Amino acid sequence: MLLAFGNFTADPSVNLQLLIGGLALGAIYAVVALGFVLVYKSTDVLNLAHGEFLMLGAYFALTFLISENLNFFLGVFVLLLVMLVFGLLVHYGIMRRMVGQGFFAIVLITLGIATIIRALLLIFYGPTERGRLDLLPQGSFEIGGATVRHVDIIIFAVVAGCVLLFFLFFKYTRLGLHMRAVADDIEAAAAMGIDPDKVYAMTWAAAMVMAGIGGLLFGHVTGAIDRSIEAIGLRAFPAAVVGGLTSLGGSIVGGLVVGVIEQFANGHLGTKWREPVAFSVMFVVLLVRPTGLWGRKDLERV
């Protein structure tokens, strides 16, 4: 089989454009990866429904900000509140019963949740695509022949802010401490009087809020809001793994790295290479350093 290699170009402005596009894409991956990492770190659940959660966020943003035409800040507040409640529902309704079940069963149940969300969104919003969100500044400026959108900068800032916020939260608050304790050893945490149930519920709520923010942001950069945007969940996997599934900061770096690599593969090799290249990078990282670049390794004794 002949795999055609695309045209490599030496034009620096093209490469710069690819780099900027990659960083923008990477910022989105980082939002999604952050959601994965939050849940995985605290509850040991690999949440394959995160892409759907993000889609849910995007659709809700559409409803509250466009259809209901709420004031921007009020709309965002309502959006995040709804997502938070939804996160609590996911935990208390479903995931609570799955604590202690096999790994694959839990992965599959998140797939079930994903399916339900997709079906419900189809029922209530229909299969037709909606336009993208346009509430954040839409302009762009140029650097060295490459275009930078304002939205990309905002996304960047928001993601960095979220990571910082989470970092401070985990480091300095009591609840954050308890969440880390549960992640370390659930039984010991329970023995100390920390309620793992509550901690898990908070984790799901936080992840869902992250998905709400992600949906809101992604709604501004995607071509159109339709049911295909859940694919972002799968495409962000390499980012989460490369960064290390247990590291919040790692998810940002992983997101950026994978975003840039994807954009370069896209620009120089062709669109079809995007996913294979990203997943190959992930594969190599897995084999060389299974815990990712920043993930921590737990000592295991037989």
Add this chain to the structure above:
Amino acid sequence: MSDAILSFDDVTVQFGGVRACDSISGRVERGSLFALIGPNGAGKTTLVNAISGVYKPLPGAKVQFHPAGEPAEDLLAYRPFQIARLGVARTFQNLGLFMGENVLTNLLLGRYIHEHTRLMQGGLFTRGAVKRELAARQAIERVVDLLDLGAFRRDSVGDLPYGVQKRIEFGRVLAMEPELLMLDEPMAGMSVDEKQDMIRYIYAAQDELNMTVFLIEHDMSVVMSIADHVMVLDFGQKIAEGTPAEMQQDERVIAAYLGTEMAEN
């Protein structure tokens, strides 16, 4: 000294900064009952893990296995499954059984190294495969008989009482027909009656099946009654070795076991 079936020299196993086993040497005589004792956390299981290939000892260690009538093998050069095929079988302190499977399946797994049905033959259920399955079944029926497991053949192992599970695991290593049988606390959590039964089974393995037994045990009275040779570990170090009678008199052994003020001085 007659011939040794197992000899190990300078075995050191390190986890992080902790030396779970520190330069331990010893030899097990063919046909004897070798007992390894010591308080919890003394490094007994770690030593067995190093011999059976689960842990890699630090360089410098030497573990030799002498199968009957064959040249000695350096066990450190092999991976665990190869060591098992050489004729060294072991049980686990907290059971290495497959809890979801039934007793027959667990015991048949003990025959894995003896019957050689390939994947394809098994899938097509060829005549040869049936014959070998049958042979394996007959072999384990002897174990079922010996250990009185007949009532549980198709019960899921996880649903059976602890004592029976211990017996099944013992049966599984018997089915492997090894030359060297390493038992890691086979009587933990058993009543005195059950312990007596287990001792009878161990005798049977020794006398009728010509196995050499390497026993880790916590219960001093059992060890003192049945062992030919005793080695005592404490904090990863060998503190004494000799006949059971000698061990009972040894001050360091008493100190290690009683954990009293003596150690403080």
Add this chain to the structure above:
Amino acid sequence: MTATENPPTQQTAQTYRPSTLQRFLPFAIAAVVPFILGSTTGDVNFWWKALITVVVLAVVARLAWKWTPRGELTHREDMRLWRTPSDRSWAALTTFGLLVLPFILASDFTPPMGFPWATWFAVVNLVLIFAMGAAAFNLLVGYSGQISLAHVAFLALGSIVGGIVGVQWSGGNMWLALPAAAVAGAVVGAISGLPALRLKHLYLLLATFGFHFVMMLVWREYLQEYFGFVGIRFKGENSPRIASWLHWLPGIDPDQNGEFVITGQFRWYWVLMPITVLSILFMVNVVRTREGRAFAAVRDRDVSASLLGINVARSKLFAFALSSAIVSMSGVLASFYIGSRGEDSFNVQTVLNYAIIIVVGGFSSIQGAIFGSAFFWFLPEWFKWAREELWFVRDIDFLSDYPSEIDLAIKGFLVVIILMFKPDGLAGMWRDFKNWLGRTLARSNP
């Protein structure tokens, strides 16, 4: 020889007395065969019918005689796949059902209330193809514990091999493509399993998912290179056919041009059913012999397994190779049965569909795959029928407005509910039902 009454020495399930039902069921089934042959396939001549009837009767009589246990079981008898009388009865009923089903479906019978009889045949054939693939998937992830999302990649591999060997080389020779796909599947499967030697759980899942995307790239390249964007046509001039030297077989009635093309649901059924049944039996046999036991051992505790002398790495690769080979074969079958495969035939949703099938059917049990795929394909049909024909459902506009979406939602809810409350799935429910039936019958007929 009569059944000797040896009182069981221990409490084992070792001593049987054959039940009346069990003695006569095989004969009853065999007796129906001539009727089926006589009533439906008119193109089989009289002597063939007579011969088949005699052979079937002879075989059934022989097996019934041999399989009727007397007194205590020998180990050989105890080792049988259908060990207990009720096992055997159910197996006989299933065989009977599988033989009779196509004739019933092909008949002119129309059930009342517009029950979707006509669509059933296509659904049954799809169920057979999917059951084969799902069973292999379950063997890998459920039974052997090697988590893989590369499942659909092997369906694609089957299509590629079908395209190269079956279409490009031989112009529609599925019989050549099947073994080729099995070999290719085994080799590529073992390669895709290499990460399993180092990775577990989550990381293995992601690594195999990466393999999925690589395979999709290969698939698109292959399509583009040789077939353009439309896809590969496996039907029409590329339909599989029966070689002319086999045309003497009963039930094979060549078309005018002297060819016997496998087309139409009835003919496909007789191709798919045996292949599916045989491959599932193959997997069941693997599971109950040496290497299959090793799969389970490696799944539960790999350290303990390796100390039993099991080469854990080899065992894992075997599991991957076996599963992938069978999935690839089902990929070939699906390609030829469905008739064309294009760019989007193997998307991520298909991976999810197979996951739904094995969860609903029953995780880690091979027969669960059959229940699961039956459920997966029949649910939309029945749901459609209920929407159109049942008066109390018909009136709910909501349901008729969003049929496929509600279908999807039902599947999602079922996955969640089954995982939460009944992890054994439909296969577990079926087992419970059989046990209940057995107990009830035993009570009523001491």
Add this chain to the structure above:
Amino acid sequence: MNASGLDLTIEGLTVVYGGVTALDDVKINVPSGGFVTVLGANGAGKTTLVRSITGLLYLHKGRVRRGSIELGGESILGKKSPDIVSAGVAQVPEGRKLFPNLTVKENLLCGAASRSDISGIDDSLEQNLDLFPQLRPLLSQTAGLLSGGEQQMVAVGRALMSQPSLLICDELSLGLAPKIVHRLFELLTEINETRGTSILVIEQNASLALQHAADAYVLELGRVLMEGSAAELRGNPMVQELYLGGGGEAHTSYAAIERPSGGKRWGRKRTGGDS
């Protein structure tokens, strides 16, 4: 402001995991301000006992079938572990179970998870550091990197952070040098005497436990085999036999087992034959 000890009364406790009974009709009483030890070999059900008291059975799919557990006259059976800790039960789990990736200080603070008086937590931290002065320079160390003895001190300190009225120590001596274990037991005695905290020690190291405790129970196969004052049990020949490796009756009964003669059992024809 230290809470005085509460008494713990366990009556007829029967616990099962799946179909396996781990505890059978266990009756144990820790008087207010008392120091009680429960002895037993591996698999005797000691850890199950701890789990039942602290409400953690559910994590291991265990279930209390019968019996009652009362703390200070109030039933704590079936309560969730946070409520049990709030009620005054703290534990040092078997194998220490520190949070390996958290610092020593964070580990200690986790022990105060059930407390609502935020201001009091710092005082408790200080008190604990006075008790274990060795820990003071280690406060910002990652707990997983400490030595075994230091880890055990953190574990005890962590348990004390909730200001318990009952402190349960599971296998305190596991894998520690006798000197350190000795020191830990002295600290327990001190806590018991100065703060009036009731203490329940689960141990394999019988001699040491019997030295410090007032009352003792011996658990075997899920049942209470013996109970009495520690002094009584220390003199009991059977206890010596079981835990101190003496030469009592059981010894002779093992030695008296005859070796089988002439391959009678192995190789006998199978039972399920087709004759």
